[in-house]
Amino acid sequence: xxxxxxxxxxxxxxxxxxxxxxxxxxxxxxxxxxxxxxxxxxxxxxxxxxxxxxxxxxxxxxxxxxxxxxxxxxxxxxxxxxxxxxxxxxxxxxxxxxxxxxxxxxxxxxxxxxxxxxxxxxxxxxxxxxxxxxxxxxxxxxxxxxxxxxxxxxxxxxxxxxxxxxxxxxxxxxxxxxxxxxxxxxxxxxxxxxxxxxxxxxxxxxxxxxxxxxxxxxxxxxxxxxxxxxxxxxxxxxxxxxxxxxxxxxxxxxxxxxxxxxxxxxxxxxxxxxxxxxxxxxxxxxxxxxxxxxxxxxxxxxxxxxxxxxxxxxxxxxxxxxxxxxxxxxxxxxxxxxxxxxxxxxxxxxxxxxxxxxxxxxxxxxxxxxxxxxxxxxxxxxxxxxxxxxxxxxxxxxxxxxxxxxxxxxxxxxxxxxxxxxxxxxxxxxx
Amino acid sequence: xxxxxxxxxxxxxxxxxxxxxxxxxxxxxxxxxxxxxxxxxxxxxxxxxxxxxxxxxxxxxxxxxxxxxxxxxxxxxxxxxxxxxxxxxxxxxxxxxxxxxxxxxxxxxxxxxxxxxxxxxxxxxxxxxxxxxxxxxxxxxxxxxxxxxxxxxxxxxxxxxxxxxxxxxxxxxxxxxxxxxxxxxxxxxxxxxxxxxxxxxxxxxxxxxxxxxxxxxxxxxxxxxxxxxxxxxxxxxxxxxxxxxxxxxxxxxxxxxxxxxxxxxxxxxxxxxxxxxxxxxxxxxxxxxxxxxxxxxxxxxxxxxxxxxxxxxxxxxxxxxxxxxxxxxxxxxxxxxxxxxxxxxxxxxxxxxxxxxxxxxxxxxxxxxxxxxxxxxxxxxxxxxxxxxxxxxxxxxxxxxxxxxxxxxxxxxxxxxxxxxxxxxxxxxxx
Numbered sequence: 135x136x137x138x139x140x141x142x143x144x145x146x147x148x149x150x151x152x153x154x155x156x157x158x159x160x161x162x163x164x165x166x167x168x169x170x171x172x173x174x175x176x177x178x179x180x181x182x183x184x185x186x187x188x189x190x191x192x193x194x195x196x197x198x199x200x201x202x203x204x205x206x207x208x209x210x211x212x213x214x215x216x217x218x219x220x221x222x223x224x225x226x227x228x229x230x231x232x233x234x235x236x237x238x239x240x241x242x243x244x245x246x247x248x249x250x251x252x253x254x255x256x257x258x259x260x261x262x263x264x265x266x267x268x269x270x271x272x273x274x275x276x277x278x279x280x281x282x283x284x285x286x287x288x289x290x291x292x293x294x295x296x297x298x299x300x301x302x303x304x305x306x307x308x309x310x311x312x313x314x315x316x317x318x319x320x321x322x323x324x325x326x327x328x329x330x331x332x333x334x335x336x337x338x339x340x341x342x343x344x345x346x347x348x349x350x351x352x353x354x355x356x357x358x359x360x361x362x363x364x365x366x367x368x369x370x371x372x373x374x375x376x377x378x379x380x381x382x383x384x385x386x387x388x389x390x391x392x393x394x395x396x397x398x399x400x401x402x403x404x405x406x407x408x409x410x411x412x413x414x415x416x417x418x419x420x421x422x423x424x425x426x427x428x429x430x431x432x433x434x435x436x437x438x439x440x441x442x443x444x445x446x447x448x449x450x451x452x453x454x455x456x457x458x459x460x461x462x463x464x465x466x467x468x469x470x471x472x473x474x475x476x477x478x479x480x481x482x483x484x485x486x487x488x489x490x491x492x493x494x495x496x497x498x499x500x501x502x503x504x505x506x507x508x509x510x511x512x513x514x515x516x517x518x519x520x521x522x523x524x525x526x527x528x529x530x531x532x533x534x535x536x537x538x539x540x541x542x543x544x545x546x547x548x549x550x551x552x553x554x555x556x557x558x559x560x561x562x563x564x565x
Numbered sequence: 566x567x568x569x570x571x572x573x574x575x576x577x578x579x580x581x582x583x584x585x586x587x588x589x590x591x592x593x594x595x596x597x598x599x600x601x602x603x604x605x606x607x608x609x610x611x612x613x614x615x616x617x618x619x620x621x622x623x624x625x626x627x628x629x630x631x632x633x634x635x636x637x638x639x640x641x642x643x644x645x646x647x648x649x650x651x652x653x654x655x656x657x658x659x660x661x662x663x664x665x666x667x668x669x670x671x672x673x674x675x676x677x678x679x680x681x682x683x684x685x686x687x688x689x690x691x692x693x694x695x696x697x698x699x700x701x702x703x704x705x706x707x708x709x710x711x712x713x714x715x716x717x718x719x720x721x722x723x724x725x726x727x728x729x730x731x732x733x734x735x736x737x738x739x740x741x742x743x744x745x746x747x748x749x750x751x752x753x754x755x756x757x758x759x760x761x762x763x764x765x766x767x768x769x770x771x772x773x774x775x776x777x778x779x780x781x782x783x784x785x786x787x788x789x790x791x792x793x794x795x796x797x798x799x800x801x802x803x804x805x806x807x808x809x810x811x812x813x814x815x816x817x818x819x820x821x822x823x824x825x826x827x828x829x830x831x832x833x834x835x836x837x838x839x840x841x842x843x844x845x846x847x848x849x850x851x852x853x854x855x856x857x858x859x860x861x862x863x864x865x866x867x868x869x870x871x872x873x874x875x876x877x878x879x880x881x882x883x884x885x886x887x888x889x890x891x892x893x894x895x896x897x898x899x900x901x902x903x904x905x906x907x908x909x910x911x912x913x914x915x916x917x918x919x920x921x922x923x924x925x926x927x928x929x930x931x932x933x934x935x936x937x938x939x940x941x942x943x944x945x946x947x948x949x950x951x952x953x954x955x956x957x958x959x960x961x962x963x964x965x966x967x968x969x970x971x972x973x974x975x976x977x978x979x980x981x982x983x984x985x986x987x988x989x990x991x992x993x994x995x996x
Contacts, residue, residue, distance in 0.1 A: 521678055
């Protein structure tokens with residue numbers, strides 16, 4: 135069953151990759167219209183999920199994430215599909231062109247990755263985001279939602295499947311799998327599935343990474359750090375750190391560790407930042423050299439510096455130099471997003487070059503690590519991988535490339551290194 | 566032990582990534598000089614490996630690959646290091662720049678992947694190639710050679726380690742592991758090692774892929790196909806297919822499957838190609854519709870169409886249309902390099918867009934799939950991955966990217982979507 139789903143997705147992907155931008159974008163436009171037309175049905179299904187969530191006493195924050203009816207969420211979901219369809223085509227961009235020899239031309243073009251398996255929890259609007267990103271980037275997608283949003287998911291799946299019937303996009307390009315199918319079996323289909331994108335809890339992501347040979351794009355932990363340099367503007371430091379910690383503490387781009395230059399600790403000016411955090415309701419886990427018995431202060435454990443709190447808690451310690459800050463972050467952070475607060479450009483440049491993370495910031499909140507804020511329209515997730523796509527992943531992170539070589543009967547044996555005498559020209563062409 | 570090696574490599578990588586192109590290139594120049602100065606010692610060690618190989622009755626082709634002394638191999642190895650040092654710097658290239666808002670600027674820059682673990686068999690000159698590519702691209706590398714080239718490997722390692730002492734490149738950036746350490750333990754160091762690159766037999770690659778959570782770049786099989794269209798120039802087809810099969814049958818870019826349009830079979834013109842193959846000593850494994858009892862012809866098994874022969878054998882069948890050829894190749898090829906021979910541009914474009922492989926060729930030999938021939942100087946291998954690097958992998962395949970965000974105290978909470986009212990400008994900047 136899982137094999138058939140994956141194989142159908144692969145076949146659909148080989149058709150989808152040959153469609154024009156117009157064909158892919160038109161299908162998205164039709165999906166947007168279809169969703170809008172079915173608004174009442176989808177919201178009715180959503181209410182059923184909400185009722186079940188309340189009956190099952192799920193957490194208030196989870197129920198809030200499930201709800202599609204509030205704050206214009208449904209309409210902005212539909213608008214999001216249109217936004218993606220209006221983005222520049224990420225496919226068939228020529229990124230390298232070389233004349234190897236007379237009449238033998240090499241080009242490198244962007245192309246879809248192939249088949250994506252996307253596994254997500256709760257938030258049902260993700261279905262529309264991901265469907266849009268997948269079709270626009272020419273990738274077939276198998277979507278597997280969480281059981282909490284099952285009814286909403288099924289109602290939206292029905293619309294999307296129906297709409298695709300009348301478009302150039304093969305129907306199997308988007309397959310919405312309800313919870314009864316086993317994810318475990320899909321994770322074994324490495325012949326047909328090219329990339330797995332999990333969106334959800336650390337446990338979900340870690341579990342998927344442990345159980346598949348298919349490349350996984352995403353992140354388990356978001357352990358972001360902010361280093362407050364001796365040359366920091368402390369007012370900026372307060373604003374940035376309070377925003378990074380409290381704007382959305384459950385977000386992966388929230389700050390979890392704050393490092394102070396020891397000079398700030400010696401003259402007591404770090405207290406201004408700690409005070410601002412306490413006033414915002416944050417509990418500071420202070421390392422021993424900083425610890426004083428104050429309200430909302432606890433003595434930090436060593437493990438707090440490798441911990442994603444996802445709550446109004448932050449680990450705090452002092453370092454002697456920017457180099458020590460860089461070493462600490464490269465060892466403890468999850469390579470997501472880290473920031474320096476300083477007015478000293480040379481120190482900032484050292485930090486920007488030395489940190490080994492997907493995002494390195496200077497004097498601004500780590501909360502900016504987000505596809506919408508980066509101007510990508512939307513994102514399929516944030517990657518802490520060190521290869522392929524890093525940071526917020528939009529359309530560009532969903533494409534790879536391939537090489538075309540166009541000749542006129544050329545054979546390798548005529549060239550030096552393979553038995554012949556001809557020498558390659560390797561002339562760079564304008565793209 | 567393995568953990569310490571990996572950790573040291575990681576630490577070295579965080580220094581190496583901050584060095585200038587001049588510092589990295591100068592180190593390569595010094596390595597080249599060091600190798601040249603030690604030519605006699607290295608060739609003496611190489612003779613020891615050759616003698617052992619003869620005593621152990623290794624195959625003639627393996628002994629030939631071991632030999633560094635013939636055909637100017639040693640000198641071209643040294644020149645290769647210099648060639649890489651003279652290539653354009655692949656690091657710190659700005660590939661995206663967006664003003665998110667006044668004074669809040671996002672840039673995306675290329676950066677090293679981090680730590681590479683490179684495992685290779687026999688050919689000792691690979692050490693110099695890979696050391697050059699790793700240092701130039703700012704990556705630390707752990708190199709593990711095969712036991713057949715142990716003495717050569719140790720002699721070269723001694724030189725490289727000694728030379729690095731006097732350069733800006735940390736000594737631990739290149740660690741050469743002799744065969745006594747266990748690869749298995751290194752494959753578990755996924756906290757510190759970012760990418761594994763195996764170069765060797767299918768068994769080696771498959772074994773590594775089975776035994777690590779670290780991304781693996783490379784290919785196990787090279788099953789390349791050539792489709793001869795009804796509008797093919799048969800003289801070109803003969804030249805291309807004979808070169809692709811016989812120029813180096815053990816190469817991963819050699820052709821293993823030939824598909825003929827059925828019209829060519831009906832009028833018997835495919836016989837011209839088969840005859841040329843037979844004259845070149847090739848055994849044709851013909852599917853039943855083509856099979857005639859002729860010399861050097863055998864009836865193909867179904868499995869022959871998913872087989873990397875690595876010998877003077879080729880699987881041959883007929884297809885009714887170019888679409889059928891594309892379907893066959895997308896299902897059976899190893900996504901390495903596939904080719905169409907035709908004079909019809911529309912058919913060629915359909916094939917070029919429809920094939921799901923790292924290289925898709927029109928009227929030229931699959932043997933061109935090679936980093937040197939593509940103009941990359943040299944390569945660390947050929948990737949059939951669908952994400953990150955595909956095809957021949959040179960410097961560009963050894964870099965990833967990261968985002969810098971430079972602000973002046975901006976916080977997310979001031980912007981729409983995070984509680985505030987400001988709207989992002991998302992102004993594209995010239996790169």
